[in-house]
Amino acid sequence: MIFRQLFEPDSCTYSYLLACPDTGACAIIDPVIDTVERDLQVLRNLGLTLTCTIETHIHADHLTGALKLKRLTGSRICGPALDRLPCTDIGLWEGEPLRIGSIELWPLFTPGHTATHHCYRVNDGTHVLLFSGDALLIDACGRTDFQGGDAAALYRSIHDQLFALPDETLVYPGHDYEGRFVSSIAQEKARNPRLKDNQPLEAFVALMNSLELPYPRKMDFAVPGNQQCGECPPNVPEELRGPCERRDQG
Amino acid sequence: MIFRQLFEPDSCTYSYLLACPDTGACAIIDPVIDTVERDLQVLRNLGLTLTCTIETHIHADHLTGALKLKRLTGSRICGPALDRLPCTDIGLWEGEPLRIGSIELWPLFTPGHTATHHCYRVNDGTHVLLFSGDALLIDACGRTDFQGGDAAALYRSIHDQLFALPDETLVYPGHDYEGRFVSSIAQEKARNPRLKDNQPLEAFVALMNSLELPYPRKMDFAVPGNQQCGECPPNVPEELRGPCERRDQG
Numbered sequence: 043m044i045f046r047q048l049f050e051p052d053s054c055t056y057s058y059l060l061a062c063p064d065t066g067a068c069a070i071i072d073p074v075i076d077t078v079e080r081d082l083q084v085l086r087n088l089g090l091t092l093t094c095t096i097e098t099h100i101h102a103d104h105l106t107g108a109l110k111l112k113r114l115t116g117s118r119i120c121g122p123a124l125d126r127l128p129c130t131d132i133g134l135w136e137g138e139p140l141r142i143g144s145i146e147l148w149p150l151f152t153p154g155h156t157a158t159h160h161c162y163r164v165n166d167g168t169h170v171l172l173f174s175g176d177a178l179l180i181d182a183c184g185r186t187d188f189q190g191g192d193a194a195a196l197y198r199s200i201h202d203q204l205f206a207l208p209d210e211t212l213v214y215p216g217h218d219y220e221g222r223f224v225s226s227i228a229q230e231k232a233r234n235p236r237l238k239d240n241q242p243l244e245a246f247v248a249l250m251n252s253l254e255l256p257y258p259r260k261m262d263f264a265v266p267g268n269q270q271c272g273e274c275p276p277n278v279p280e281e282l283r284g285p286c287e288r289r290d291q292g
Numbered sequence: 293m294i295f296r297q298l299f300e301p302d303s304c305t306y307s308y309l310l311a312c313p314d315t316g317a318c319a320i321i322d323p324v325i326d327t328v329e330r331d332l333q334v335l336r337n338l339g340l341t342l343t344c345t346i347e348t349h350i351h352a353d354h355l356t357g358a359l360k361l362k363r364l365t366g367s368r369i370c371g372p373a374l375d376r377l378p379c380t381d382i383g384l385w386e387g388e389p390l391r392i393g394s395i396e397l398w399p400l401f402t403p404g405h406t407a408t409h410h411c412y413r414v415n416d417g418t419h420v421l422l423f424s425g426d427a428l429l430i431d432a433c434g435r436t437d438f439q440g441g442d443a444a445a446l447y448r449s450i451h452d453q454l455f456a457l458p459d460e461t462l463v464y465p466g467h468d469y470e471g472r473f474v475s476s477i478a479q480e481k482a483r484n485p486r487l488k489d490n491q492p493l494e495a496f497v498a499l500m501n502s503l504e505l506p507y508p509r510k511m512d513f514a515v516p517g518n519q520q521c522g523e524c525p526p527n528v529p530e531e532l533r534g535p536c537e538r539r540d541q542g
Binding site: 043044045046047166167168169171209210212220221222223224225226228229232233 | 293294295296297416417418419421459460462470471472473474475476478479482483
């Protein structure tokens with residue numbers, strides 16, 4: 043499998059390129075509108091055909107590049123079927139793999155950060171690769187204070203779905219804010235400060251409910267924009283327009 | 293490829309099991325004498341045949357399990373040819389891969405922690421896996437103050453050999469003392485405090501020479517014992533005998 047880990051620095055988002063070397067079919071998990079041109083250049087350099095984009099959830103901190111990539115390449119937009127977005131081409135369900143050439147990508151229903159969040163699991167023959175979105179982050183986890191967030195649900199998603207994967211499973215998160223790129227299930231079990239030492243559900247919920255995190259600066263336009271798969275909504279503040287403005291000019 | 297990351301808690305050493313699923317041929321990189329029984333159980337559980345053990349270098353903090361595993365399974369002892377150990381069955385050179393079934397393991401000459409240290413590189417079809425021994429650790433590197441250690445040589449080994457690998461290369465270190473299991477070349481370039489921000493050679497050498505690390509408690513018997521591929525030497529202090537004592541009784 044061809045694999046690239048791509049970073050968008052404004053929202054510290056990781057996008058993941060997966061491609062089948064036999065067919066050239068390629069998917070990007072959680073593309074960002076700001077880095078669509080970079081992603082297209084990577085695709086050209088590798089000689090790949092973007093067949094689909096895949097969302098882990100409806101993001102609050104950035105606009106997805108899914109719609110822009112579809113307009114430019116014809117890629118299909120994939121995401122959790124439970125989101126019921128009219129703009130999604132293929133709704134994904136746990137237990138039903140998405141095929142990208144010979145690659146099988148398995149959705150895992152992992153609510154908690156949002157009500158319909160999914161992680162994705164790929165077995166490349168050596169490792170299980172877990173694209174953990176904003177459910178499980180390195181030494182952390184996604185916040186649970188909006189979009190149907192639910193700390194108890196997140197605790198169960200992580201323990202029952204993710205910590206049940208093999209110890210060597212590679213954890214590729216949706217974000218990292220400290221320059222970390224990869225972890226493993228063994229590592230998160232051993233040292234994630236929110237989850238280690240068999241921290242009980244009640245303590246996790248109390249911790250998550252005490253975080254008092256700031257309101258995401260892009261949330262007011264990112265959520266409605268992502269509900270349209272990355273359409274730039276009209277209410278983007280001037281200082282945050284960035285890629286939306288460039289798209290209008292192009 | 294079948295892959296397991298195994299931990300020995302007394303010296304915080306990682307051993308790595310690599311096996312070819314078609315033939316059942318298996319190697320263990322840097323086995324520890326203390327955990328030979330655990331390793332044998334893992335081999336039995338997976339139905340594998342240990343064909344060889346592979347050393348990254350002559351360790352100062354633990355005794356290798358190579359000789360004990362050879363006596364129990366018939367595995368061949370592999371390690372850097374430059375070590376010129378009479379007990380080594382197969383001397384490894386950079387540029388000459390070792391085959392474990394269909395797996396090709398490529399030695400990389402990476403002096404600095406010791407004068408003859410080697411890392412090993414395996415491409416599993418998705419990732420390059422780098423077994424970095426004590427050259428490159430997660431957010432750190434091996435000490436350079438004995439056994440032909442040389443900070444300038446280590447700097448060049450890391451920059452010229454290891455940082456030349458693809459960003460997504462998985463870094464599997466010889467030790468971790470803080471519960472971390474895996475990193476990537478991109479991650480070590482981005483945040484290793486001894487190496488990031490294009491830290492120049494002179495600053496790295498000054499840092500390494502100022503560390504004032506304690507004398508390794510097992511060094512006086514571990515180094516001569518490992519020069520015999522893990523023979524328990526006669527001068528092991530009573531409080532550190534552990535697996536040597538058990539071997540004498542067994």
